[in-house]
Amino acid sequence: xxxxxxxxxxxxxxxxxxxxxxxxxxxxxxxxxxxxxxxxxxxxxxxxxxxxxxxxxxxxxxxxxxxxxxxxxxxxxxxxxxxxxxxxxxxxxxxxxxxxxxxxxxxxxxxxxxxxxxxxxxxxxxxxxxxxxxxxxxxxxxxxxxxxxxxxxxxxxxxxxxxxxxxxxxxxxxxxxxxxxxxxxxxxxxxxxxxxxxxxxxxxxxxxxxxxxxxxxxxxxxxxxxxxxxxxxxxxxxxxxxxxxxxxxxx
Numbered sequence: 701x702x703x704x705x706x707x708x709x710x711x712x713x714x715x716x717x718x719x720x721x722x723x724x725x726x727x728x729x730x731x732x733x734x735x736x737x738x739x740x741x742x743x744x745x746x747x748x749x750x751x752x753x754x755x756x757x758x759x760x761x762x763x764x765x766x767x768x769x770x771x772x773x774x775x776x777x778x779x780x781x782x783x784x785x786x787x788x789x790x791x792x793x794x795x796x797x798x799x800x801x802x803x804x805x806x807x808x809x810x811x812x813x814x815x816x817x818x819x820x821x822x823x824x825x826x827x828x829x830x831x832x833x834x835x836x837x838x839x840x841x842x843x844x845x846x847x848x849x850x851x852x853x854x855x856x857x858x859x860x861x862x863x864x865x866x867x868x869x870x871x872x873x874x875x876x877x878x879x880x881x882x883x884x885x886x887x888x889x890x891x892x893x894x895x896x897x898x899x900x901x902x903x904x905x906x907x908x909x910x911x912x913x914x915x916x917x918x919x920x921x922x923x924x925x926x927x928x929x930x931x932x933x934x935x936x937x938x939x940x941x942x943x944x945x946x947x948x949x950x951x
Contacts, residue, residue, distance in 0.1 A: 702753040704762075712749075712762040712774060718834045725777050727836035728762075730769040734846055741849035744776040764838035777836060783854050786861040789825075793868050797824035798890040798946060801858055801872075803910050804901040805832045805935060812843020813936035814899065819847035821943045824890070826853040827861055862896065862913040870894035872915050874906045875938055879919035887946050897942055902935050918942065 714720040715728045726746060729738045738745050749772045751759045759768040783789070800823050805811050811833050818826050833840060835853055844851075862872055870893040875882075888895045898914060900906035906914070920933065920941055933941070 704749070704754045704758050709758060709761050712772070715774070716764050716838055718837065721777070721834070721836050726774050727777055727841065728764065728838055729773045729775050729841055730763060730765055730771070730838070731842070732769070732771055734842070735771045735773045737846035737849050738773050738775050743778065743849060745773050746776055747774045748772070749774075765842075781835070781854060782830075783856045786856050786864055789854075789856075789861065790864065792825070793864060793870065793894045796870075796890045796893050797895070798822075798943075799824055799865075799894060799896045800826045800939065800943070801861070801896050801898045801910075802826065802828040802832050803858060803898055803906050804829050804904075805899060807902055807935070808833050808837050808839035809843050810902065810934070810936045811835060812840045812845075812847075814939050815840075815844045815847040815851050815853065817936065817940045817943055818851045819844075821947050823851065823943065826851055827856050827858060827896075828853065829858050830855050858898075859909055859913060862910065865894045865896050866913070866915070868894050870896065872896050872898060872913055873918055873942075874898040874900070874911065874914040874916075875920055875942060876906070876911075876917045877919065877932075879917035881921050882918040882942065882945055883921070885916070885918065887949055889946055889950060895946075897939075897946070899935055899939050 712728065715726060721727050729735055735748060751768065751770045762772060763769065800818055815826060835848060841848055865872055871888045898906055898910055920938060
């Protein structure tokens, strides 16, 4: 059995906190399928720990899960995750594309699910405000089910990015209770100019600053239309419904 020092255990365990992930530029990935995804991706895997090598007790100490998985990997964060100047995306936006913009998403499960949705429906990238939950949070990583290794995600100044989208002749979509029925509206998939869908905060929706930049206010109607049940939809569910409708128009 391979030994693992207490210092190494402390270092890996510390990666459950954003402060230390930022300081060291690494994060943890757990589970056989997830670690396989990491190895196959373009991400740099720095070290892999297996339960048969270090033992159950040591794995329990470094794991972020209630029941330690058979394998855990320490992976280097991509260098382009935090972007100070949105103009860095000028070239990409010039080519069009369908993008998601996360306006202060706070729930790890929601962010992970949204990345899975972006992966499934082929979003060109996901952008997020800097106060959106950290994508390298262990709960987010697990919830992505591997999508974190396939979807391009960047933390950026969303209003600045939005103005760049508008400068390119693009459209910015958002869902609102006073919006236009999404199923009766023409939707731009970003084939000629960028199309960006804004996903609002779980409690407060789309912020005033971002709402002022939205060009197309959409509404997801309930059924029956005159008998709404729940007050609103979960952020990830609303994302799935909206992106699915955008992609449906391609077929």
